[in-house]
Amino acid sequence: MGTRVKITDPEKLALLYERFRDVCLVEKEVWKEIFMPREVSQGPVRTNIQDRYDVEIDDPAVEDTLDANISLGGAALGAAIQEYRQHIGFYRCS
Numbered sequence: 001m002g003t004r005v006k007i008t009d010p011e012k013l014a015l016l017y018e019r020f021r022d023v024c025l026v027e028k029e030v031w032k033e034i035f036m037p038r039e040v041s042q043g044p045v046r047t048n049i050q051d052r053y054d055v056e057i058d059d060p061a062v063e064d065t066l067d068a069n070i071s072l073g074g075a076a077l078g079a080a081i082q083e084y085r086q087h088i089g090f091y092r093c094s
Contacts, residue, residue, distance in 0.1 A: 004091040056089040
């Protein structure tokens with residue numbers, strides 16, 4: 001297994017919470033990994049290369065709450081994610 005880096009940048013976290021919400025809504029369950037397009041600071045961008053992020057939820061009750069909100073739609077799930085964001089961690093894997 002490669003190294004894992006915890007994401008702490010607020011702007012990146014906002015994107016990851018949004019992506020997490022979208023993936024959970026599409027898959028109809030709480031996902032433990034998500035993919036985002038790779039960030040490239042210069043040069044050509046290959047759109048088929050993505051970074052993988054592990055999602056860790058430190059409280060089973062929070063995971064159950066998120067799971068229950070999936071069926072209520074994007075707004076409800078987004079609100080639950082914002083409410084419990086301190087329990088949701090993202091780790092970039094390399």
